[in-house]
Amino acid sequence: MDDTTIIAAASIISAGLTMGIGAVGPGMGQGRAVAGALAALAQQPDASSTITRTLFVGLAMIESMAIYCFVISMILIFANPFWNHVIAQTAGK
Amino acid sequence: MRLSTDQLIFWQHGFLELNATIVYTWGLMLLLAFGAKWITGRLAPGIVVARWQCVLEILVLGIRTQIEEVGLKRPETYLGFVGTLFLFIATANLFTIVPGYEPPTGSLSTTTALALCVFIAVPFYCVKERGWGGYLKSYVEPSPIMLPFNLMGEFSRTLALAVRLFGNMMSGTMILGILLLIAPLIFPTVMGALGLLTGMVQAYIFSILALVYIAAAIGPERQKTESVSSQPKQ
Numbered sequence: 001m002d003d004t005t006i007i008a009a010a011s012i013i014s015a016g017l018t019m020g021i022g023a024v025g026p027g028m029g030q031g032r033a034v035a036g037a038l039a040a041l042a043q044q045p046d047a048s049s050t051i052t053r054t055l056f057v058g059l060a061m062i063e064s065m066a067i068y069c070f071v072i073s074m075i076l077i078f079a080n081p082f083w084n085h086v087i088a089q090t091a092g093k
Numbered sequence: 094m095r096l097s098t099d100q101l102i103f104w105q106h107g108f109l110e111l112n113a114t115i116v117y118t119w120g121l122m123l124l125l126a127f128g129a130k131w132i133t134g135r136l137a138p139g140i141v142v143a144r145w146q147c148v149l150e151i152l153v154l155g156i157r158t159q160i161e162e163v164g165l166k167r168p169e170t171y172l173g174f175v176g177t178l179f180l181f182i183a184t185a186n187l188f189t190i191v192p193g194y195e196p197p198t199g200s201l202s203t204t205t206a207l208a209l210c211v212f213i214a215v216p217f218y219c220v221k222e223r224g225w226g227g228y229l230k231s232y233v234e235p236s237p238i239m240l241p242f243n244l245m246g247e248f249s250r251t252l253a254l255a256v257r258l259f260g261n262m263m264s265g266t267m268i269l270g271i272l273l274l275i276a277p278l279i280f281p282t283v284m285g286a287l288g289l290l291t292g293m294v295q296a297y298i299f300s301i302l303a304l305v306y307i308a309a310a311i312g313p314e315r316q317k318t319e320s321v322s323s324q325p326k327q
Contacts, residue, residue, distance in 0.1 A: 050162070053162065053301065056298060057298060060298040060302070064253055067257055067264070068256060070260055070264055071256060071263075074263070
Protein backbone atom coordinates (compact mmCIF):
# COMPACT_ATOMS: atom_id res chain seq x y z
CA MET A 1 0.00 0.00 0.00
CA ASP A 2 1.26 3.46 -0.78
CA ASP A 3 0.91 6.49 1.49
CA THR A 4 -2.34 7.80 0.07
CA THR A 5 -4.13 4.46 0.49
CA ILE A 6 -2.99 4.12 4.11
CA ILE A 7 -4.04 7.67 4.93
CA ALA A 8 -7.42 7.28 3.21
CA ALA A 9 -8.18 3.98 4.94
CA ALA A 10 -7.05 5.23 8.35
CA SER A 11 -9.07 8.44 7.97
CA ILE A 12 -12.29 6.69 6.98
CA ILE A 13 -12.03 4.01 9.66
CA SER A 14 -11.13 6.46 12.41
CA ALA A 15 -13.92 8.83 11.33
CA GLY A 16 -16.42 6.03 11.79
CA LEU A 17 -14.86 5.00 15.11
CA THR A 18 -14.84 8.61 16.32
CA MET A 19 -18.53 9.01 15.65
CA GLY A 20 -19.48 5.57 16.94
CA ILE A 21 -17.56 5.62 20.23
CA GLY A 22 -18.12 9.34 20.67
CA ALA A 23 -21.90 8.98 20.53
CA VAL A 24 -22.06 6.41 23.34
CA GLY A 25 -21.11 8.67 26.23
CA PRO A 26 -23.28 11.69 25.33
CA GLY A 27 -26.19 9.34 24.56
CA MET A 28 -26.06 7.78 28.01
CA GLY A 29 -25.52 11.17 29.63
CA GLN A 30 -28.48 12.74 27.84
CA GLY A 31 -30.68 9.77 28.74
CA ARG A 32 -29.84 10.14 32.42
CA ALA A 33 -30.36 13.91 32.28
CA VAL A 34 -33.79 13.60 30.66
CA ALA A 35 -34.79 10.84 33.08
CA GLY A 36 -33.80 13.03 36.03
CA ALA A 37 -35.64 16.01 34.60
CA LEU A 38 -38.80 13.94 34.00
CA ALA A 39 -38.74 12.66 37.58
CA ALA A 40 -38.29 16.22 38.83
CA LEU A 41 -41.13 17.47 36.61
CA ALA A 42 -43.45 14.75 37.89
CA GLN A 43 -42.69 15.67 41.48
CA GLN A 44 -42.80 19.44 41.06
CA PRO A 45 -44.76 20.57 38.00
CA ASP A 46 -44.72 24.15 39.33
CA ALA A 47 -40.97 24.45 38.79
CA SER A 48 -41.28 23.35 35.17
CA SER A 49 -39.79 26.54 33.66
CA THR A 50 -36.63 26.38 35.77
CA ILE A 51 -36.24 22.64 35.24
CA THR A 52 -36.74 22.93 31.49
CA ARG A 53 -34.24 25.77 31.14
CA THR A 54 -31.59 23.96 33.19
CA LEU A 55 -32.31 20.77 31.26
CA PHE A 56 -31.80 22.46 27.90
CA VAL A 57 -28.57 24.12 28.97
CA GLY A 58 -27.32 20.82 30.38
CA LEU A 59 -28.34 18.90 27.27
CA ALA A 60 -26.48 21.38 25.08
CA MET A 61 -23.39 20.97 27.25
CA ILE A 62 -23.55 17.16 26.99
CA GLU A 63 -24.40 17.28 23.31
CA SER A 64 -21.35 19.38 22.52
CA MET A 65 -19.17 16.30 23.21
CA ALA A 66 -20.92 14.46 20.38
CA ILE A 67 -20.70 17.58 18.23
CA TYR A 68 -16.91 17.74 18.72
CA CYS A 69 -16.67 14.12 17.57
CA PHE A 70 -18.85 14.92 14.57
CA VAL A 71 -16.73 17.93 13.61
CA ILE A 72 -13.55 15.86 13.89
CA SER A 73 -14.95 13.05 11.75
CA MET A 74 -16.14 15.60 9.14
CA ILE A 75 -12.64 17.13 9.10
CA LEU A 76 -11.14 13.64 8.65
CA ILE A 77 -13.40 12.91 5.69
CA PHE A 78 -13.80 16.23 3.87
CA ALA A 79 -10.90 18.45 4.93
CA ASN A 80 -8.15 16.03 5.94
CA PRO A 81 -4.88 17.96 6.49
CA PHE A 82 -2.69 14.83 6.13
CA TRP A 83 -4.38 13.89 2.86
CA ASN A 84 -3.86 17.41 1.48
CA HIS A 85 -0.21 17.28 2.57
CA VAL A 86 0.45 13.99 0.76
CA ILE A 87 -1.39 15.12 -2.37
CA ALA A 88 0.67 18.31 -2.43
CA GLN A 89 3.89 16.28 -2.04
CA THR A 90 3.09 13.83 -4.85
CA ALA A 91 2.01 16.70 -7.11
CA GLY A 92 5.31 18.45 -6.42
CA LYS A 93 7.40 15.46 -7.56
CA MET B 94 -19.29 18.59 -0.82
CA ARG B 95 -18.74 21.94 0.88
CA LEU B 96 -18.00 21.92 4.58
CA SER B 97 -19.03 25.53 5.20
CA THR B 98 -20.60 28.49 3.44
CA ASP B 99 -17.17 30.15 3.30
CA GLN B 100 -16.33 28.07 0.24
CA LEU B 101 -19.27 29.32 -1.83
CA ILE B 102 -17.84 32.42 -3.49
CA PHE B 103 -20.11 34.86 -5.31
CA TRP B 104 -17.63 37.47 -6.46
CA GLN B 105 -13.86 37.69 -6.44
CA HIS B 106 -11.44 40.47 -7.29
CA GLY B 107 -7.79 40.10 -6.31
CA PHE B 108 -7.63 39.18 -2.65
CA LEU B 109 -11.14 40.53 -2.06
CA GLU B 110 -13.72 37.82 -2.12
CA LEU B 111 -17.40 37.93 -1.34
CA ASN B 112 -18.49 34.54 -0.02
CA ALA B 113 -21.95 33.35 0.95
CA THR B 114 -21.30 33.85 4.67
CA ILE B 115 -20.65 37.57 4.27
CA VAL B 116 -23.53 38.10 1.85
CA TYR B 117 -26.12 36.28 3.98
CA THR B 118 -24.85 37.86 7.22
CA TRP B 119 -25.16 41.37 5.78
CA GLY B 120 -28.57 40.51 4.34
CA LEU B 121 -29.76 39.38 7.76
CA MET B 122 -28.26 42.45 9.41
CA LEU B 123 -30.06 44.74 6.96
CA LEU B 124 -33.32 42.84 7.47
CA LEU B 125 -33.06 42.98 11.27
CA ALA B 126 -31.95 46.61 11.42
CA PHE B 127 -34.52 47.97 8.97
CA GLY B 128 -37.25 45.72 10.40
CA ALA B 129 -36.59 47.03 13.91
CA LYS B 130 -36.43 50.60 12.60
CA TRP B 131 -39.68 50.18 10.71
CA ILE B 132 -41.55 48.64 13.66
CA THR B 133 -40.25 50.99 16.35
CA GLY B 134 -40.98 53.98 14.12
CA ARG B 135 -44.69 53.33 14.46
CA LEU B 136 -45.02 52.21 18.07
CA ALA B 137 -48.37 53.10 19.57
CA PRO B 138 -49.63 53.03 23.15
CA GLY B 139 -53.10 51.77 23.88
CA ILE B 140 -55.02 48.53 23.94
CA VAL B 141 -55.03 47.81 20.21
CA VAL B 142 -51.50 47.64 18.82
CA ALA B 143 -50.12 46.72 15.42
CA ARG B 144 -49.29 43.08 14.68
CA TRP B 145 -45.53 43.56 14.46
CA GLN B 146 -45.44 45.65 17.62
CA CYS B 147 -47.02 42.65 19.36
CA VAL B 148 -44.22 40.41 18.05
CA LEU B 149 -41.56 42.79 19.35
CA GLU B 150 -43.27 43.12 22.73
CA ILE B 151 -43.46 39.35 23.14
CA LEU B 152 -39.76 39.03 22.22
CA VAL B 153 -38.52 41.82 24.48
CA LEU B 154 -40.64 40.72 27.44
CA GLY B 155 -39.60 37.08 26.96
CA ILE B 156 -35.90 37.92 26.85
CA ARG B 157 -36.28 40.21 29.89
CA THR B 158 -37.96 37.40 31.86
CA GLN B 159 -35.19 34.98 30.93
CA ILE B 160 -32.51 37.46 32.05
CA GLU B 161 -34.27 37.94 35.38
CA GLU B 162 -34.68 34.19 35.89
CA VAL B 163 -30.94 33.64 35.47
CA GLY B 164 -30.50 35.94 38.47
CA LEU B 165 -29.38 39.22 36.95
CA LYS B 166 -31.07 42.27 38.34
CA ARG B 167 -31.65 45.28 36.05
CA PRO B 168 -32.17 43.25 32.82
CA GLU B 169 -32.14 46.42 30.66
CA THR B 170 -28.32 46.46 30.93
CA TYR B 171 -28.00 43.09 29.23
CA LEU B 172 -31.09 43.18 27.02
CA GLY B 173 -29.30 44.82 24.08
CA PHE B 174 -26.41 42.38 23.89
CA VAL B 175 -28.20 39.12 24.67
CA GLY B 176 -31.29 40.05 22.67
CA THR B 177 -29.19 40.83 19.61
CA LEU B 178 -27.34 37.53 19.92
CA PHE B 179 -30.60 35.60 20.19
CA LEU B 180 -32.38 37.43 17.36
CA PHE B 181 -29.46 37.17 14.97
CA ILE B 182 -28.87 33.46 15.53
CA ALA B 183 -32.59 32.67 15.53
CA THR B 184 -33.26 34.47 12.23
CA ALA B 185 -30.09 33.05 10.69
CA ASN B 186 -31.25 29.52 11.58
CA LEU B 187 -34.94 29.99 10.77
CA PHE B 188 -34.31 31.35 7.27
CA THR B 189 -33.26 27.86 6.20
CA ILE B 190 -36.88 27.40 5.07
CA VAL B 191 -36.07 29.76 2.17
CA PRO B 192 -34.71 27.69 -0.74
CA GLY B 193 -31.16 28.53 -1.77
CA TYR B 194 -30.31 30.04 1.58
CA GLU B 195 -27.56 28.59 3.74
CA PRO B 196 -27.25 29.67 7.36
CA PRO B 197 -24.16 31.83 8.01
CA THR B 198 -24.05 30.21 11.47
CA GLY B 199 -22.93 27.05 9.66
CA SER B 200 -19.54 28.69 9.14
CA LEU B 201 -16.88 28.60 11.83
CA SER B 202 -15.91 32.25 11.20
CA THR B 203 -19.37 33.56 12.10
CA THR B 204 -19.69 31.47 15.23
CA THR B 205 -16.14 32.37 16.32
CA ALA B 206 -17.02 36.06 15.93
CA LEU B 207 -20.15 35.59 18.05
CA ALA B 208 -18.23 33.64 20.70
CA LEU B 209 -15.55 36.37 20.79
CA CYS B 210 -18.33 38.90 21.44
CA VAL B 211 -19.31 36.86 24.52
CA PHE B 212 -15.61 36.52 25.46
CA ILE B 213 -15.32 40.32 25.54
CA ALA B 214 -18.75 41.04 26.99
CA VAL B 215 -18.25 38.93 30.14
CA PRO B 216 -15.27 41.00 31.50
CA PHE B 217 -16.96 44.18 30.26
CA TYR B 218 -20.10 43.67 32.32
CA CYS B 219 -18.11 42.31 35.25
CA VAL B 220 -15.87 45.40 35.37
CA LYS B 221 -18.91 47.61 34.98
CA GLU B 222 -20.63 45.94 37.92
CA ARG B 223 -17.77 45.18 40.31
CA GLY B 224 -14.87 47.37 39.17
CA TRP B 225 -11.41 46.19 38.05
CA GLY B 226 -10.49 44.88 41.52
CA GLY B 227 -13.60 42.79 41.75
CA TYR B 228 -13.08 41.48 38.22
CA LEU B 229 -9.46 40.41 38.81
CA LYS B 230 -10.46 38.97 42.18
CA SER B 231 -13.01 36.72 40.47
CA TYR B 232 -10.11 34.72 38.98
CA VAL B 233 -8.66 33.74 42.38
CA GLU B 234 -11.98 32.62 43.81
CA PRO B 235 -12.52 30.40 45.74
CA SER B 236 -8.74 30.03 46.21
CA PRO B 237 -5.61 31.11 44.28
CA ILE B 238 -4.97 27.47 43.32
CA MET B 239 -7.92 27.79 40.94
CA LEU B 240 -6.28 30.61 38.93
CA PRO B 241 -4.98 28.50 35.98
CA PHE B 242 -8.24 26.56 35.81
CA ASN B 243 -10.30 29.75 35.77
CA LEU B 244 -8.11 31.16 32.98
CA MET B 245 -8.32 27.91 31.02
CA GLY B 246 -12.09 27.78 31.49
CA GLU B 247 -12.37 31.27 30.03
CA PHE B 248 -10.78 30.15 26.75
CA SER B 249 -12.20 26.65 26.52
CA ARG B 250 -15.78 27.81 26.95
CA THR B 251 -15.33 30.37 24.17
CA LEU B 252 -14.08 27.57 21.91
CA ALA B 253 -16.98 25.35 23.04
CA LEU B 254 -19.54 28.08 22.26
CA ALA B 255 -18.14 28.54 18.75
CA VAL B 256 -17.79 24.85 17.89
CA ARG B 257 -21.18 23.91 19.37
CA LEU B 258 -23.16 26.32 17.21
CA PHE B 259 -21.03 25.59 14.13
CA GLY B 260 -21.30 21.83 14.56
CA ASN B 261 -25.04 21.86 15.05
CA MET B 262 -25.82 24.05 12.05
CA MET B 263 -23.23 22.40 9.81
CA SER B 264 -24.55 18.93 10.69
CA GLY B 265 -28.08 20.03 9.77
CA THR B 266 -26.99 21.15 6.29
CA MET B 267 -24.77 18.10 5.89
CA ILE B 268 -27.51 15.61 6.81
CA LEU B 269 -29.89 17.34 4.38
CA GLY B 270 -27.30 16.98 1.63
CA ILE B 271 -26.67 13.30 2.36
CA LEU B 272 -30.41 12.52 2.55
CA LEU B 273 -30.99 14.24 -0.79
CA LEU B 274 -28.57 11.73 -2.27
CA ILE B 275 -30.05 8.55 -0.78
CA ALA B 276 -33.76 9.26 -0.06
CA PRO B 277 -34.80 12.45 -1.82
CA LEU B 278 -38.59 12.21 -1.49
CA ILE B 279 -39.87 12.82 2.06
CA PHE B 280 -37.02 12.48 4.55
CA PRO B 281 -35.20 15.75 3.70
CA THR B 282 -38.39 17.67 4.60
CA VAL B 283 -38.66 15.89 7.96
CA MET B 284 -34.99 16.50 8.74
CA GLY B 285 -35.39 20.12 7.63
CA ALA B 286 -38.21 20.55 10.17
CA LEU B 287 -35.99 18.97 12.81
CA GLY B 288 -33.25 21.40 11.72
CA LEU B 289 -35.58 24.34 12.40
CA LEU B 290 -36.16 23.04 15.94
CA THR B 291 -32.42 22.52 16.47
CA GLY B 292 -31.77 26.03 15.18
CA MET B 293 -34.16 27.62 17.65
CA VAL B 294 -32.82 25.52 20.53
CA GLN B 295 -29.24 26.49 19.61
CA ALA B 296 -30.13 30.19 19.47
CA TYR B 297 -31.72 29.84 22.91
CA ILE B 298 -28.76 27.88 24.27
CA PHE B 299 -26.20 30.35 22.93
CA SER B 300 -27.88 33.38 24.50
CA ILE B 301 -28.68 31.55 27.76
CA LEU B 302 -25.05 30.40 28.06
CA ALA B 303 -23.84 33.97 27.45
CA LEU B 304 -26.20 35.09 30.21
CA VAL B 305 -25.07 32.35 32.57
CA TYR B 306 -21.41 33.27 31.99
CA ILE B 307 -22.13 36.94 32.69
CA ALA B 308 -24.16 36.06 35.79
CA ALA B 309 -21.42 33.70 37.04
CA ALA B 310 -18.75 36.37 36.55
CA ILE B 311 -20.77 38.99 38.40
CA GLY B 312 -21.95 36.68 41.18
CA PRO B 313 -25.44 36.70 42.62
CA GLU B 314 -24.88 38.56 45.87
CA ARG B 315 -22.63 41.40 44.77
CA GLN B 316 -24.98 43.07 42.36
CA LYS B 317 -25.97 46.63 42.96
CA THR B 318 -29.67 46.76 43.65
CA GLU B 319 -31.94 49.14 41.75
CA SER B 320 -29.92 51.96 40.25
CA VAL B 321 -32.30 54.50 41.80
CA SER B 322 -32.02 53.24 45.36
CA SER B 323 -28.21 52.91 45.26
CA GLN B 324 -27.81 56.68 44.97
CA PRO B 325 -27.57 58.50 48.30
CA LYS B 326 -30.82 60.12 49.24
CA GLN B 327 -30.68 63.89 49.37
